[in-house]
Amino acid sequence: MTDHPTPDALEQFILGQLSTAETREIAFHLLNGCPHCQQATSTLWEPADSFEDPTILDVICQEEDEASADGYDAVLDRVFDKVAATEAAFAAQRFQAGALLAELIQVPAERQHLLVTNSQRFRSRALCDLLVEESHETGFQDPRRAVELAKLALLLVDRLTAADCGGEDVRESLRARVWAQLGNAHRIHSNLNEAEEALAVAQELLAAGGVGLFDRARVLALLASLRRAQEQFAEALRLFDRVAGIYKKLGQWNLMGRTLLQKSLVCGEAGDIEAEMSLLRRALDLIDPQNDPRLFLAARHNLIHALNESGRSREAFALLFHSRPLYLKMGDRMNLLKLRWVEGLVAAGLHRHDQAEAAFREVREAYAGLGLDYDAALASLDLAGIYVAQGRTADLLRVTEETVAVFQSRSTHREALAAVLALCGAARQEEAGAGLVRQVSEFLKRARNNPNLQFSANP
């Protein structure tokens, strides 16, 4: 073969920059075994390989980069102008979407469906975004409503075209987020099968490749939360690692801190308390207490809890002392109750039984007053632990009977009631020990989001 491709053509071939026909022609030439061109291409792979490794790129000469970078100005200026105009339009669209959402949530469900399905006015990507956000925000207060909002978002996203969304990739990213949020709302509503189905659709969209990196992380984080609820801990940990990797790539340290906090919960539930504490410490290094004080406090709170659980109550006490101003700064009722509760737990860990009892009583009554019976029951079990430690069998029987009565008055949480009844029965026989109280308490915490869990007391 005498007609060799030029060195430029060979370089473009390796970089994949030639047309299909040109690429094919050179491929044939090389496959036919041209030693000259094989030799010439052998050194051409390296620059393109280095694109996969950012650390190699960092050592490439900066001056060379800057000298060759001027050709980009015209393109960047053009794109920036276009994007600035789009941003103004999007801000207006989002403002209108807020009004549409307010209008939508005031009408009955059937009417909402009609409006989203038939009215052109409601065919807005920004409204779909807001529905996803609203569903997410509503999740823990009203899971049923969160599911309805996510279903509405789904109805809407299926009617949006790529042009409505500003591109096919944007639409696919939004669809993935809507399905993932629907799955998440189902998870919080304890419908794990429906959650699995919805998140499977989101995963298919991720696999199709059109979903952006940031949305990919958000979808994977929700999938990891589902795996945690399903007690598939190894898979949940693997997914959280992928999410953390994406946030690291995008320089979103706060979100990476949040992910490590979520991952620590999985470790805690899997019984690996050392890994839980290590992750919480790393999360605390990454979360900015000024920008996200609530998240920072949640990580601190969990670390105090984990230290105390692992028998390091003195360290827990010291950290609690330094964290108290954060709880007080938040000032909301729920955080103050969390503070009082963890004070009781740490006092119990330090065998300061009177202080612990006072704290648990306060917490129990406050939760009962707020109608949060499940939390009140958990506080009652902590109180029961104190009575066991002090050998106060009559008080133990009384507190367990009160807890049984609360669960019996509600038709939900049948297995939780079975667990509390088992404890109550043992208390009547004066056979309830610290181990059983702990088992029932742990079971109630796990069963909260998984009502299908079955209780069986271990000897």
Place this chain on the structure above:
Amino acid sequence: MSALDQPQVEASLEILLRDVQPRLKVLFARYRIPPQDTEDIVQQALLALIYQRQAIRDPVAWMMGTIRNKCLLYWREQRRKLYDAVDAAVLEFMAEPTAPDQEEADLRRDLTHAIEQLPERCRSLLSLRYSQGYEAPELAERMGYSPSSINKITTRCLAALTRHLVASGILCE
């Protein structure tokens, strides 16, 4: 949000863009992205930034990370064209009806030898592809991969084979 908020939003975006422009230029130069191909990359990243602004804490870091990732995807896509071309060329060689018996035997031997140099899973996959003519869905089913992952695995195997074939050819004269 009031109407008065809007110019402020635009101003903050403009400041952000001007701030990030020199770094973007260096990034593109380092990744050797042709200027005409940067337009789509930047536009997609910036639109995503606008749409998700409220969830993003550090927009500059986010943008640099997103664009770096898009540059990588750009090169992977370019490389995929190369692998597809080599794949098509090999399939064409294999299907050559006029090749004399000895030549065809040599061709198969060389290709088999090249495939034998590759990792185990690529050996199975490419053998099925070139000797049995299996397409991606059949490969996925036969090898127990999910339909969504077979394309990624095939691309990796084609990449390995391309390196080998481009370096040594399959029809040495």
